Amino acid sequence: MSAVDLDSDAQAMLKVAAGDRQAFAWLFDRYHASVARFAFRFVGDRERAEELTQDIFVKLYRHAGAYKPTARFKTFLFRVATNHCLNEVRRGEYRVSHTSSETPEGEETGAVEMAGPEGDRPDQALAGRELEQVVGAALGDMSARERAAFTMCRFEGMAYRDIAEALEASEAAVKSLIHRATLAVARRIEELQAGTAPARSRA
Amino acid sequence: MSCGFEEDLTAYVDGELPPARREEVTAHLDTCAGCRSTHALLRNTVARLAELPAYEPSSATRRAVMAKLDALPVPWWERLRKWLRPVVLVPSLGLAAAVGVALLLAGPGPDAPPELEDPAVMELAANLEVAEDYEVLGLDSAEDLEVVANLHELEATP
Known part of the structure; x- marks a missing residue:
């Protein structure tokens, strides 16, 4: 990729590497929601996701000099985000606390604070809230890498190739991670729809 | 019920298979009821995930991050x-x-x-x-x- 071909993200990131705070703020505004969503799906807790999101952006700023414009910025950002989340979980800083597996009946959690559709269509077997709980339970039971791959794929719409770069894995490995994770979520939804398993119990 | 094609079904739903493999999976689905069922389940799941409530990140994060940068x-x-x-x-x-x-x-x-x-x-x-x-x-x-x-x-x- 030549300098002429640099997209606006890459150009901004090069400015960040030179200490440009405005460029950093611009990138933050563009990607804050994505990173926060990723962190939330990863740890399943709003407050912890907030801390992780802050740390990820500070890390991005401090290591901006490591960015090479040959890599897509979003992929670079998610490599930083993934490494940070995986390391924090590995170090025991964060226990994954996806709400649906362990939350007692009626207790409010980060996951259910989210605004959104309540699934009030009569043809929908699951309300948005129940679906959230089912997906949360499945995410909580996944390995960290499955959860990271699944989140990037399903909630960020990233291509397998980009996920592989972010996870420093092969595309074949990513395909397998996403398949296992999606199948696990599918089974949870299937069980709930069939009424054979409560949303809040581990399978 | 698992067969050699099952591992590829999610990538098939996601449109991530190379064209040749995609054609093979398409042909296989006509002959394998198990994979057809799993494929329908996966497709339904991917569609349902789009219905999840949107996550609203905190508006205070920006200020907190900038303050941390100032403190570096x-x-x-x-x-x-x-x-x-x-x-x-x-x-x-x-x-x-x-x-x-x-x-x-x-x-x-x-x-x-x-x-x-x-x-x-x-x-x-x-x-x-x-x-x-x-x-x-x-x-x-x-x-x-x-x-x-x-x-x-x-x-x-x-």
Whole structure:
């Protein structure tokens, strides 16, 4: 990729590497929601996701000099985000606390604070809230890498190739991670729809 | 009920298979009821995930991140780089040389000359060895400087 071909993200990131705070703020505004969503799906807790999101952006700023414009910025950002989340979980800083597996009946959690559709269509077997709980339970039971791959794929719409770069894995490995994770979520939804398993119990 | 095609079904739903493999899976689905069922389940799941409530990130994050950036310590190499700017370096080195000559001519005295108490000159003097290192290494980009600044992190990495 030549300098002429640099997209606006890459150009901004090069400015960040030179200490440009405005460029950093611009990138933050563009990607804050994505990173926060990723962190939330990863740890399943709003407050912890907030801390992780802050740390990820500070890390991005401090290591901006490591960015090479040959890599897509979003992929670079998610490599930083993934490494940070995986390391924090590995170090025991964060226990994954996806709400649906362990939350007692009626207790409010980060996951259910989210605004959104309540699934009030009569043809929908699951309300948005129940679906959230089912997906949360499945995410909580996944390995960290499955959860990271699944989140990037399903909630960020990233291509397998980009996920592989972010996870420093092969595309074949990513395909397998996403398949296992999606199948696990599918089974949870299937069980709930069939009424054979409560949303809040581990399978 | 698992067969050799099942592993590819999610990638099939996601449109991530190479064209040749995609055709094989399409043909297989006509003949395998198990895979057809799994495929329908996966497709339904991917569609249902789009119905999840949207996650609303905190609006306070931006302010918190900017405050953390403000609190970051200024790396020593960045401070040094300011001293190495010609507009600072040349007069400072000239001053340091003049002081050195004056000291040689006057001989050692009981009190240090007042010029050496100038914090700028003192810092430059304290870092002259480092400045020479930069010159020897030919480091001229911010990236190279950052590598040097973070050498301790590289050393800590197993």
